[in-house]
Structure formats: C-alpha cells, structure tokens
Amino acid sequence: MLFMVGAAHADAPRLRGVALVVGEADYAALPKLGNPGNDARAMDDLLDKLGFDVTRVLDADGDKLREKIARFVEDAADADVALIYYSGHGFAAGGQNYLVPVDADLSSPQAAGADVIEVSQLLDRLARTVPVTIALLDACRSELFPAGLTVQPPGAPAPLPIAPSGLGELRGPVPLARPGVSADSLGMVIGFAAAPGQPALDGAPGEENSPYAAALLKHLGAGGYSFADVMTMVSEEVYLKTRARQLPWVNSSLRRVLQFGRPIVDKDPDEAAIKQGRRDLLLSIAATPDATRAYVETVATSQAVPLDALYGMLDVLGVDTGKGQADLESQLREGALQLKALLAQQPGAVKQDDELRRLSGLADRAQQEGAIGLALKYRAAASARAEDLAKQRDALEDQLKSDRLELGQTFAEHAQTAMLNFDYRVAAGKFAEALAQVDRWDEALAVRYGAMQALALSRLGRQSDEGGALAQALALYPHLLSRASTAGLQEQWSAIESDYGIALAISGERSSDPQPLEAAVTAFQAAAEGSGDDPALRAVALSGLGNALWDLAGRTGDAPMAERALATYREALARIDRQQDAYGWGMMQTSIGNVLQTLATLEGDSRFSFEAIAALRDGLAALGEARSTTDWATTAGNLAAVLISGFNADHDRAHMTEAFGLFDAVLELRPRETMPLDWGITTINLGAAQLTLAEADNSADEVKQAAETFRGALGALPRETVPFDWALAEAGLGHALVDLGTLGDQSVLEQAIASFRAALEVRTRAAAPALWARSMNDLGWALGMHGVDIGDKAMVEEGRSDVVEARDYYAAQGQLQDYFAQRLATFDQILQAWS
Missing domain, CATH: 3.40.50.1460 (Rossmann fold)
Structure with a gap:
C-alpha cells in the first residue's frame, strides 16, 4: 500500500x-x-x-x-x-x-x-x-x-x-x-x-x-x-x-x-x-563523512575484510570518528585487524543442538549484514544456551565417566586373568580396550592400563614375538613414560621405566648388537634413581639393572661386570622383606643365583655353582609361596641348569635327578604350542643335562638322545628372533655330535663342524667375545678330530689355529692356561706324528 x-x-x-x-x-x-x-x-x-x-x-x-x-x-x-x-x-x-x-x-x-x-x-x-x-x-x-x-x-x-x-x-x-x-x-x-x-x-x-x-x-x-x-x-x-x-x-x-x-x-x-x-x-x-568512507574503503581493501562488516565494527571496536584524521586511520586499521582475526577464527565444528545452531546462524547472518551489535546479542543468547547445555552435559559426563571406568575395569580384569593363563596376546588386546575406555577420563588409570598393555606385549614377544609384539611394546614405552611424567605420576613412571628396561633387555638377548642391552642399563639406572623412597620400585629397578649387566658380562666375559651385577642384586635383596614380598625376594634370589653361575663359568670356580644352587632353591621356594607360575618356571629352569654344573663338580647323581624333575615341571608349564621360545630355551638346558649324564655314563644312546633334544630346540627357536639362543642350541648339538665322534661314530663330525660354524655366525668376536672364544675352541677341536679321521693335515692345522685364537682370548683374561696348554700339546703330538 x-x-x-x-x-x-x-x-x-x-x-x-x-x-x-x-x-x-x-x-x-x-x-x-x-x-x-x-x-x-x-x-x-x-x-x-x-x-x-x-x-x-x-x-x-x-x-x-x-x-x-x-x-x-x-x-x-x-x-x-x-x-x-x-x-x-x-x-x-x-x-x-x-x-x-x-x-x-x-x-x-x-x-x-x-x-x-x-x-x-x-x-x-x-x-x-x-x-x-x-x-x-x-x-x-x-x-x-x-x-x-x-x-x-x-x-x-x-x-x-x-x-x-x-x-x-x-x-x-x-x-x-x-x-x-x-x-x-x-x-x-x-x-x-x-x-x-x-x-x-x-x-x-x-x-x-x-x-x-x-x-x-x-x-x-x-x-x-x-x-x-x-x-x-x-x-x-x-x-x-x-x-x-x-x-x-x-x-x-x-x-x-x-x-x-x-x-x-x-x-x-x-x-x-x-x-x-x-x-x-x-x-x-x-551519514558517514567522505573522508571516513575513503579510509574505510582503503583499509577494507588492504586487509581483505568486508566493507559492511568493517562499518559495523566501528562502534564495537571503539573507533572514534569524531577524532582527527590522524587518529582515524590507525583506529580503523586496528579494528580491521581484529575483524580479520575474528573472521579467520570462526569455529568449524557442526553444532548438534537445534537452538545453538539457530542462534549461531542468526549471529552469523547479523555479522555478515554488518549488524555487529545484534550479532553480539545472538552470541550472548547462544552462550546462555551453551551454559544450560554444559550443566546437562556435566551430569551426563559424570555418569559417562563412571560407565567408562566400569567398562575399562571389566576389560582389565579379563586381561589380568589372561596373563595368569600366559595368554599374553589376549591380555594385550584387552588392556588396549581398557585404555580406550578410560583414556579421556582418568589419566593415572590410562597410564596404568597402557603400561600393562606394553608389559603383555613384551611378554608375548619373549614367548614367540607373535606379530612383532616386542617391537610394539618398545614403541609404546617412550609415549607412556612421557605421559606419566607430564601427569606427575612418579611411581608409575619408575615402574614403566623398569618395564621398558626389561623389554630392551629381551631385545638385546636376541641381537648381536649390544646397544639394546646398554640402553636397558640406562633405563634401569634411571628407574632406580627415580624410585624415591619406594623400596619395591627400587628393588625392581636394581633387579633389572643387574640382569642387563649380567647378560653383558656373559657375552663379553667381563668378570668385573658380573661382580657389579652381583652387588646390584644383593643391594636390591637387602631392601626386600621376604615375609611381605615373597615374590620380589624370590626373583632377586633367582637373579643372584644366575650371576653366581656366570661367575663360576668365568672364574672356573665351582664354589660359585654351589652358592648359585642355594640361592636358586631359596628363590624357587619363595616364588612357590607367591604362586607366580611364570617366574617359578623360569627359576626352576635356571636351577636345573646349574644343578648340572654341581654334578660336574661333585658327581652327585642326586643333582641330575633333581634337574630332570625340574625340567619336566617347567616344560609342562611352558608348552611348545603357546610358548615356543621359552619351551626352546628350556629344551636346550634339558639337552645339556642329558649330554652331561651321557658323558658320565659313556653312553652313545644317551648322547644321541641329547642330540635329538638340541635339534628339537632349534626347531622352536628362529634365528632371526632369538639369535643367541639359536646359536646356543647349535653349539649344544655340535658338542653332542663331537661326543658321538669320540665314541666311534666319526661320520657325524662334519655335522658338528657345521653346527659350530653356524653358531659363530651369531657369536662374533665383536658382539660376544667370550662366546666367540668358546665356540672357536669347540670348532678347532672338531676340525682336529675330523682331520685325523679323514687324513687331512690341513684341517688339523686349521683346527689348531682356531684353538690358538681361543687360548689368546682367555690368556688376556688370565684364564684356562693349563687347559689350553694340554689341548695344544695334543695337537702338536698329532702333527709331529704326521710328519
């Protein structure tokens, strides 16, 4: 109208x-x-x-x-x-x-x-x-x-x-x-x-x-x-x-x-x-003066902001058009910069609430139309709506948090039971699900479940390394350590650092490179230093440190390093109350027994072996009280292996009877189907026990049984996964075949030589000098025997040269001078007779 x-x-x-x-x-x-x-x-x-x-x-x-x-x-x-x-x-x-x-x-x-x-x-x-x-x-x-x-x-x-x-x-x-x-x-x-x-x-x-x-x-x-x-x-x-x-x-x-x-x-x-x-x-x-319009146009062009929005921002941004032109341009430019930042920071999330979406849309429309004051009104209304929604969401989140924690606990309980059944694959998966449930709600619990997931992967990797489980664990630990540190979870950080050291040590056991073991030493030292006043945490860290030092000592033949490992274990043991922590005490006694046996080998002193037997028996009893089947099996296997050394020292067959009983119990707890790596390592020790008894009985049949045992172990131990254990099985097989040759079956000596050479591909002088020297001596003796058997003087001379290299290594350590003097004298007599 x-x-x-x-x-x-x-x-x-x-x-x-x-x-x-x-x-x-x-x-x-x-x-x-x-x-x-x-x-x-x-x-x-x-x-x-x-x-x-x-x-x-x-x-x-x-x-x-x-x-x-x-x-x-x-x-x-x-x-x-x-x-x-x-x-x-x-x-x-x-x-x-x-x-x-x-x-x-x-x-x-x-x-x-x-x-x-x-x-x-x-x-x-x-x-x-x-x-x-x-x-x-x-x-x-x-x-x-x-x-x-x-x-x-x-x-x-x-x-x-x-x-x-x-x-x-x-x-x-x-x-x-x-x-x-x-x-x-x-x-x-x-x-x-x-x-x-x-x-x-x-x-x-x-x-x-x-x-x-x-x-x-x-x-x-x-x-x-x-x-x-x-x-x-x-x-x-x-x-x-x-x-x-x-x-x-x-x-x-x-x-x-x-x-x-x-x-x-x-x-x-x-x-x-x-x-x-x-x-x-x-x-x-x-009504805006021409001069002001000109400034607005210039600033809008230079800052690439809309003209209408810039005009709408004048009052909101406090631009005083009544002031002189000198002030006007700077105020306009400041306003344009704020406007540009405002436009650039528009949120991109899609709003689910209808009223929030409506109010925000109106504010956007008003802002685009230059009605900035009206846009502010709609933004305020949207914020008021958001505050109401926040209260509702807080209540929902409280309930959701409770629900998520409950779900996480359920998954974690499943994982813990799987751990008791040695099913580390299921345990790792369920701990991961538990972590996913609590990740947003409870930082300490999230770190705990993450650490348990990594531990399960580490143990799965120790068993069989299914799906690269150990590598997955090693990838998780640095993130978990950073997260625990950021959250101020010092006790958890120290425990995770120790677990990280264990995973590194497992990796080191499977590599000719000493770097993972050296990294494990660093991790355990950090865990010990960060354990504060917690004796249990420090004991775990010291135990891991001792283990890494012990492994390095075994490879390098470094007796002082083994002594350092023993001192570390004993310090840790002193911090553990057997009555309150039978498990920790038992594990530490196991470690002390292991390093004592290493010292017995390095020093050639059987007294260390009998001390090791006593320590391992004490550890086994404590672990039995703690009902830790996994670690009980590990200690039992170690005790059985050391009992063989005891038999070699005092020829008491009771040691062998006890050892075979322990091996049977351990293999029952470590079936090849689910724990092939642990089964393989235990089987190597069983083969060593069988070979020791066969040598005592001078029985070719018993030696053949030991050789088959070593072959079984080789079938369960992939070289690419556990190279040193695989090399140990090859060396054990080589010893059994040499014994068969000594007992009259010269045809197997060529196989023995092949086994020793295979072991030396892993036991290099750079990676494991002590093991290298041992295998060089074994290879040299096998070459000498086979050379005599087939009339090959050059092979005998090659064997003598290998034994000399082994002798030189031990001489530098001040060890086995008489042994090598006798062995080289035998070579010299053979070669002289040949001449």
Whole structure:
C-alpha cells in the first residue's frame, strides 16, 4: 500500500500505484545479459505484494516495448504513483539517456536513433498525468559499447557520440516545472543503478540478480521509511556488496514524503531484527563523512575484510570518528585487524543442538549484514544456551565417566586373568580396550592400563614375538613414560621405566648388537634413581639393572661386570622383606643365583655353582609361596641348569635327578604350542643335562638322545628372533655330535663342524667375545678330530689355529692356561706324528 505522508501517517490517504517492469537480456547486436529476466520477474513479484498493478515485459523488441510503454502511460492516467523498472542495456548521448530494445539496429546512427527509447520523453509523458513518477534504471550492463558508436535521434541535426559507459545525469531539474506538467504534481524520483558515466554490474557468476536489483528487492518493501531513505539504503547496499565499485545515484524532486506503507511482514522476528539492523547500518553509512568512507574503503581493501562488516565494527571496536584524521586511520586499521582475526577464527565444528545452531546462524547472518551489535546479542543468547547445555552435559559426563571406568575395569580384569593363563596376546588386546575406555577420563588409570598393555606385549614377544609384539611394546614405552611424567605420576613412571628396561633387555638377548642391552642399563639406572623412597620400585629397578649387566658380562666375559651385577642384586635383596614380598625376594634370589653361575663359568670356580644352587632353591621356594607360575618356571629352569654344573663338580647323581624333575615341571608349564621360545630355551638346558649324564655314563644312546633334544630346540627357536639362543642350541648339538665322534661314530663330525660354524655366525668376536672364544675352541677341536679321521693335515692345522685364537682370548683374561696348554700339546703330538 502506498501513502503520501504530510504531518502524520494516520492522516495519509491510500494511493493507487501502477508499475511497468522491463527486462531486456537476449540482445542481437550487443552482449547478452544474464540477469535482467530474473530481475524483472522478482521485481514484478515484489511490487505486486506492495500493492502495485504490474505490467511485465521480457525481451521485447522495439515495437512491442513502445506499445507496452504507450499502454502503460494511458493506464497510469488515473493512478497516484507510476513506477518504471528497467533492466537491460542503456546509454547516454547528447545529454539524454536511452533504453535499448533487444532488436535495436546499431549499424548506423539513424537506425540506432530510430530504435532506442529516450528516457526523458517517457518521464515527461508520465509527469503530465501522474502525481508521482518513479523510474529505476538498472541499465548500461556492459563496460563499453562498441568504440566510435553514434546515434542520431529523430530531429537531431547530426549523429551524437554514445558515452563509452554509464547513463548520464539528467540536464536541469527533474521535469516538475516543465510546460504541461500539472501544478498538482508532487514530483519525480529517478534512480540510476550507477553514478553518471559508470556501468551497472550484471552480477557475479552464480548470482541470480544484479547488485542493484538485489538491493531493491531487499529494501523496497521496508515500511516505516520515507522513499528517500529506502533509496539511500538501496544505494549503500549496492556500494557495500560491490566493495565500492558501484554506487547508485538518485535524482529526486518529491515535495512530500512518500512511503510504501506497512512493510511486508516477516513471520520470524529474528529475520525482521536482522533486516532492521542492516537498514540502520546503511543509513548510518550514508551519514558517514567522505573522508571516513575513503579510509574505510582503503583499509577494507588492504586487509581483505568486508566493507559492511568493517562499518559495523566501528562502534564495537571503539573507533572514534569524531577524532582527527590522524587518529582515524590507525583506529580503523586496528579494528580491521581484529575483524580479520575474528573472521579467520570462526569455529568449524557442526553444532548438534537445534537452538545453538539457530542462534549461531542468526549471529552469523547479523555479522555478515554488518549488524555487529545484534550479532553480539545472538552470541550472548547462544552462550546462555551453551551454559544450560554444559550443566546437562556435566551430569551426563559424570555418569559417562563412571560407565567408562566400569567398562575399562571389566576389560582389565579379563586381561589380568589372561596373563595368569600366559595368554599374553589376549591380555594385550584387552588392556588396549581398557585404555580406550578410560583414556579421556582418568589419566593415572590410562597410564596404568597402557603400561600393562606394553608389559603383555613384551611378554608375548619373549614367548614367540607373535606379530612383532616386542617391537610394539618398545614403541609404546617412550609415549607412556612421557605421559606419566607430564601427569606427575612418579611411581608409575619408575615402574614403566623398569618395564621398558626389561623389554630392551629381551631385545638385546636376541641381537648381536649390544646397544639394546646398554640402553636397558640406562633405563634401569634411571628407574632406580627415580624410585624415591619406594623400596619395591627400587628393588625392581636394581633387579633389572643387574640382569642387563649380567647378560653383558656373559657375552663379553667381563668378570668385573658380573661382580657389579652381583652387588646390584644383593643391594636390591637387602631392601626386600621376604615375609611381605615373597615374590620380589624370590626373583632377586633367582637373579643372584644366575650371576653366581656366570661367575663360576668365568672364574672356573665351582664354589660359585654351589652358592648359585642355594640361592636358586631359596628363590624357587619363595616364588612357590607367591604362586607366580611364570617366574617359578623360569627359576626352576635356571636351577636345573646349574644343578648340572654341581654334578660336574661333585658327581652327585642326586643333582641330575633333581634337574630332570625340574625340567619336566617347567616344560609342562611352558608348552611348545603357546610358548615356543621359552619351551626352546628350556629344551636346550634339558639337552645339556642329558649330554652331561651321557658323558658320565659313556653312553652313545644317551648322547644321541641329547642330540635329538638340541635339534628339537632349534626347531622352536628362529634365528632371526632369538639369535643367541639359536646359536646356543647349535653349539649344544655340535658338542653332542663331537661326543658321538669320540665314541666311534666319526661320520657325524662334519655335522658338528657345521653346527659350530653356524653358531659363530651369531657369536662374533665383536658382539660376544667370550662366546666367540668358546665356540672357536669347540670348532678347532672338531676340525682336529675330523682331520685325523679323514687324513687331512690341513684341517688339523686349521683346527689348531682356531684353538690358538681361543687360548689368546682367555690368556688376556688370565684364564684356562693349563687347559689350553694340554689341548695344544695334543695337537702338536698329532702333527709331529704326521710328519
């Protein structure tokens, strides 16, 4: 509804409006346009809602367009307001503006002049009969008409050059005072899509309307505003959306305030508020001084921020436009930087709550429209909603935490039972599931379950290294140590460091490279130093340190290192109360027994063996009380092996009887099907016991049984997984075959030589000098025996050379001088007899 307002809106009479909407796009001689058809249809719909009687013309040729204009002028005779909207090509020439039908012939000035339609003539005709005339010209959509184009309107004395772009400002006042115009006329408004001489943009690709049409559609229905304010909002809207590249221009001579009545009602009050905020911004921009506008445009361009958002931020960011120009630019730039940061930090998470999504969407819309104050209101409402949701989520999270911890405990209990059944694969998987349940909720529990997962993988790797379990454990430990340290879990950190040392030691046992064992020493030392006042933690760390030192001593033949390992074990034992910690005490006694046996070998002193037997028996008893079947089996196997040394020293067959009983018990607890590596190591020791007894009985059948036992162990011990244990089995097989040769079966000596050489591929002088020397001596003796058997003097000489290398190593250690003197004397007698 249209109202002409004087003193009060209530007294304003309702007016009748007519409208002619023209969209020209499908040109024959000029570039085709994309949006005039869309623009015209949308304007038709809007004006119809505003109460206009609308005539719409699309892609009309010159005759049809003139016919529609003539009929419109006739229909407008009894109207109060006549509105023309034109979207298409137009140009200025000779101070006049012209509309171009789609079939305009521009081949000659005269043809062009005959086809185009002069705007001022149309407006003059309407002004004579209609109180208010409004013309909205979205014309001159192309940057340039063809160069040198001219037009000669009818009656013009000569062709007129067409302006390269844009329509022109009408000459003189709006035709209110022209001859023939009624004295009752209230004036005219002419709106140009662009300033005089500037082209009007057709819209970016993908946009349905031109910038001018989009602005008209957005604001023309704004009730409660004068038409002058509406056109101001339209102008500023185009200015913002085109980033100041296009600024509409208005020529108005209205003598009364024209309003388009009540606005088109928005059912959604939030949508209405955003539109109101946008319109307030546009009117404030219109009142902004030119100097300020220039600064805003410069800063928006340099910082790549939207013009409308920057204008909207002025007050919010505290930019004082009343201060001098010197302060203004710095304030604007600071505001632009804050705006740029704000836009860059928009969250990308999808909101699940409908109300949060609605409020955030409204805030985004308001912010995009430059209504920053309104956007802040919606953000505050969204935060209030978030606070309510947070309280609800807190309650849910408390329950969820309890549920997750309960699930984690269930998985962990399953894992613990699997550990008792030596099923470390299942245990590792279930501890991983337990960790996943508690990971977000309880840091200490997460570290604990992670440590147990790594421990299970480490033990699985010790059993069979299924699926690279040991490598997985070694990869987990550094992360767990870092996590425990960050969380301040010192006791857990020390325990994990010890477990890490154990995993490194297992890796070292399977490698000819001493680096993993050296790393294990470092880990155990760190664990001991970090154990604080906790005697149990320190005892575990010291035990691991002793184990790593013991293993290194066994490889290198370093007796002082073995002594250091023994001292470490005894320090740890002193910190353990047997009554309170039977398990820890028993494990430490086991370790003491192991290193004592190493010293017996290195020093050649059987007293160490009997001390080892006593320590291992004490350890076995304590572990039995602690019901630790896994470690009981380890200690029992070690005790059985040391009992063999005891038998060699005192020839008491009770030692062998006890040893075989222990081996049977251990192999029952370590079945080959589930624990192939542990089974293989135990079987090596069993073979050594069988061979020792066979040598005592001088029984070829018993030696053959021992050889088969060693072969069984080799089948369970992959060289790539446990190289030193595999080499030990090869060496044991070699010894058994040499014994068979001694007992008369010379055919097996070649196999014995092959076994010793295979062992030496692992027992290199660099990796394990003591083991290398032992195998070199064994290989040399086998070569000597076989050389004598087949009459190969060179082989005997090769054997003697190998024995000499072994002798030199032991001589440097101050060991076995008499033994090697006798052995080399035997070689010399053989070679002398040969000569």
